[in-house]
Amino acid sequence: xxxxxxxxxxxxAFARALSRALASxxxxxxxxxxxxxxxxxxxxxxxxxxxxxxxxxxLWVIAFLLVAAVLLALSSGIRLQTLITRxxxxxxxxxxxxxxxxxxxxxxITVVSFGGLAVTEQGLRAAALLILRVExxxxxxxxxxxxxxxxxxxKSLRTVRVPTEVVTMLAMTHRYIFLFIETxxxxxxxxxxxxxxxxxxxxxxxxASRTAGVLLSKSIDLSEEVYLAMQxxxxxxxxxxxxxxxxxxxxxxxLAGFLALACAAAWMGR
Amino acid sequence: MAPIFELQNVSFDYDGIPALQSLSLGFEQGQRxxxxxxxxxxxxxxxxxLDALYxxxxxxxxxxxxxxxxxxxxxxxxxxxxxxxxxxxxxNPDVQLFNPTVFDEVAFGPLQxxxxxxxxxxxxxxxxxxxxxxHLKERPPHRLSGGEKKKVALASILVIDPQVLLLDEPxxxxxxxxxxxxxxxxxxxxxxxxxxxSATHQxxxxxxxxxxxxxxxxxxxxxxxTPAQILSHKDLLTQANLIHAHRHSHGGIVHSxxxxxxxxxxxxxxxxx
Numbered sequence: 450x451x452x453x454x455x456x457x458x459x460x461x462a463f464a465r466a467l468s469r470a471l472a473s474x475x476x477x478x479x480x481x482x483x484x485x486x487x488x489x490x491x492x493x494x495x496x497x498x499x500x501x502x503x504x505x506x507x508l509w510v511i512a513f514l515l516v517a518a519v520l521l522a523l524s525s526g527i528r529l530q531t532l533i534t535r536x537x538x539x540x541x542x543x544x545x546x547x548x549x550x551x552x553x554x555x556x557x558i559t560v561v562s563f564g565g566l567a568v569t570e571q572g573l574r575a576a577a578l579l580i581l582r583v584e585x586x587x588x589x590x591x592x593x594x595x596x597x598x599x600x601x602x603x604k605s606l607r608t609v610r611v612p613t614e615v616v617t618m619l620a621m622t623h624r625y626i627f628l629f630i631e632t633x634x635x636x637x638x639x640x641x642x643x644x645x646x647x648x649x650x651x652x653x654x655x656x657a658s659r660t661a662g663v664l665l666s667k668s669i670d671l672s673e674e675v676y677l678a679m680q681x682x683x684x685x686x687x688x689x690x691x692x693x694x695x696x697x698x699x700x701x702x703x704l705a706g707f708l709a710l711a712c713a714a715a716w717m718g719r
Numbered sequence: 720m721a722p723i724f725e726l727q728n729v730s731f732d733y734d735g736i737p738a739l740q741s742l743s744l745g746f747e748q749g750q751r752x753x754x755x756x757x758x759x760x761x762x763x764x765x766x767x768x769l770d771a772l773y774x775x776x777x778x779x780x781x782x783x784x785x786x787x788x789x790x791x792x793x794x795x796x797x798x799x800x801x802x803x804x805x806x807x808x809x810x811n812p813d814v815q816l817f818n819p820t821v822f823d824e825v826a827f828g829p830l831q832x833x834x835x836x837x838x839x840x841x842x843x844x845x846x847x848x849x850x851x852x853x854h855l856k857e858r859p860p861h862r863l864s865g866g867e868k869k870k871v872a873l874a875s876i877l878v879i880d881p882q883v884l885l886l887d888e889p890x891x892x893x894x895x896x897x898x899x900x901x902x903x904x905x906x907x908x909x910x911x912x913x914x915x916x917s918a919t920h921q922x923x924x925x926x927x928x929x930x931x932x933x934x935x936x937x938x939x940x941x942x943x944x945t946p947a948q949i950l951s952h953k954d955l956l957t958q959a960n961l962i963h964a965h966r967h968s969h970g971g972i973v974h975s976x977x978x979x980x981x982x983x984x985x986x987x988x989x990x991x992x
Contacts, residue, residue, distance in 0.1 A: 599859075600819040620819055627861045628813055674814035677772045681809075682875065683802040683831035685795065691826055691836055 476595045481525030483592060487700040488601035489608055494707030495593040501711040502585040505718025508574070511581045514714050518588040525596045536591050537584060544583045548576035599623055601694075608694065625671065629664060636660055721784060723748045723883060723914050724769055729778035731764055731938075738764040739938040741778065746914060748882075751905065753925050753946070754918045756935030757960035762918035763810060765935070766885045769916065770807040803832055806876035810887040810918075812868035816860035821852065821871050824860055828879045846878040851900075865892035873901070884908075886917040890924060902927045922950060922961060934959050 477484070483491055502514045522532055557571030594602070607616045640656065648656065722745035731739040739761045746752055746769075754762045767773045768780060771787050780787040782801065792798045806828075809815045818824040825846055829839040847853040850870050855863065860871055869892050876884065889905075890898045905915055905928045917928055925932055925946040932949040934942040936959045942949065949955070956962045 598857075600823060603819060621817060623819065625817075671814060674809070674811070675817050677767070678809055678815045679817065679827075681770050681772055681802070681807045682828035682879075683799060684827075685798065685831070689830035689833070691823075691830060691839060 476526050477598050479526035481596060483521060483525040483596045485699065486703040487694050487696055488597050489605040489694055490700045490704045491593055491597055492602060492605040493609060493704060495589045497708055497711035498589050499586045501714040502582050504715050507718040508577060508581065510714050510718035511585055515581060515585040515588065518585055518592065522588060522592040525592060527592060527595055532588060536587050540584050540587050541580065544580050548579045551575045629668060632667065633660065633664055722746055723783060725781040727779050729768065729775045729780060731768060731773060731776050737938055742940060744940060746916060748914055749912045750914055751909060751928060751930045752916045753929035753932045754935055755932060755961060760935040761938040762935055763887050766807060766887050766918055770805055770885055771801060799832055803879060804881055805883040806879055806881035807885040808873050808876050808887060808889060810891060812872040815872045815875065816868055819859055821858050821860055822856045824871055825875045825878050828875055832879060842878055846874050850874045866894050866897050869893055870897065883914045886915065888919055889917055890921060925950060
């Protein structure tokens with residue numbers, strides 16, 4: 450593929466990455482620490498640790514939670530390389546963009562200055578706090594998603610009283626995002642098969658905006674069709690689900706452990 | 720026997736574009752009906768009206784002697800009773816498969832119909848086994864092949880064991896073996912009281928899946944009869960864009976004849992099946 454086809458290659462890469470990330474089945478069946486617990490315990494436990502890392506204001510407490518998250522990931526069969534490439538570097542890239550100005554614009558004690566800009570101690574602390582929090586939260590949620598079937602996560606959310614509408618929306622998003630990425634990919638491929646030579650940047654942008662318009666129109670049609678298909682099978686606005694989970698002694702112990710750790714971290718980091 | 724569905728002067732349009740025009744017909748209980756017609760002839764729209772997903776702009780539809788109206792279906796009991804008795808398999812399985820796993824997909828209908836959970840579990844497993852897709856139970860539907868998706872879509876309707884089955888292009892995207900299995904299934908329903916109404920382009924299936932055929936064109940029924948009667952009416956099939964003149968060569972001789980996927984090669988003097 451020509452290097453000029455930036456949008457196509459981005460969509461393809463995105464489709465591949467998403468497919469790998471969301472459809473990973475190997476780790477789900479791995480006999481790891483997180484997999485040993487009932488999915489509801491996993492969801493509640495990870496959620497409580499994410500909340501603890503978000504409310505904590507002390508760097509060392511968040512760093513401790515990050516270490517705990519990494520140990521949990523490793524003991525659940527996730528490789529360190531996966532964490533580095535799929536989580537930490539990506540999060541660092543995105544969060545870094547937001548954190549970088551904070552280093553320079555936060556007033557406080559100057560650590561180093563150059564070209565009229567001053568890096569302050571408070572700025573560094575604010576940036577570190579933000580990056581550490583996001584790294585911890587994403588490490589925890591990635592571990593949960595990789596080690597738990599998506600269906601079990603959705604069912605767990607329902608059993609912990611997350612509204613049906615939210616769970617249904619998540620399920621639908623997960624289901625149809627693949628379809629739309631595939632459709633977008635096919636649209637680009639079909640255009641490419643009828644095209645000779647490369648397009649200029651402005652033409653590419655025009656094609657991309659038209660494609661986005663067509664996809665939006667298709668998505669509206671599809672959502673109407675899906676709603677009809679749901680109605681046809683008796684859907685009346687209240688989603689009914691089967692829950693087959695059973696809590697064992699280990700699950701109660703695990704839940705207590707997660708909650709105790711989260712509460713301790715929140716209290717220490719206040 | 721009273722008709723299970725009765726349509727009186729039913730018209731329907733999509734934002735002013737007519738889809739069905741003053742249609743009047745009835746479907747008997749236990750009948751196997753095929754709706755044939757070119758794309759845009761109104762087959763899918765008619766199936767959606769029969770499934771009470773759309774409602775007529777003019778005219779009326781009765782189901783088992785009761786009017787099928789939006790107002791009546793607002794009532795939960797009426798709605799659940801109707802959905803329990805009528806099932807529609809959509810043409811595009813992707814719109815029908817919105818659950819995270821095949822098991823959840825097949826269980827969706829029975830759960831919405833408020834069946835006891837133990838019964839749902841049993842019936843879903845039985846249906847998956849019947850359709851030969853039990854091994855796909857934990858798989859996400861979007862990662863299945865076209866044929867597998869179609870089977871799951873069909874299973875998701877069969878699980879509720881409806882009295883009326885509405886099948887929109889049931890064999891589209893199916894490989895020959897799966898197609899033959901589906902035909903066997905429809906033939907098996909012949910001895911039951913199930914009403915099966917299929918919309919299809921595939922003339923070669925008519926004799927296997929239908930006792931009565933309606934030919935649709937521009938939102939209207941232009942002919943009806945047994946499969947043999949309809950298939951022998953080549954002018955009608957040509958007019959309805961279901962067969963066409965096909966040019967090809969045998970050795971050095973180029974000639975044309977009526978052609979459909981039923982292989983109507985009788986102009987040659989020999990029919991190739």
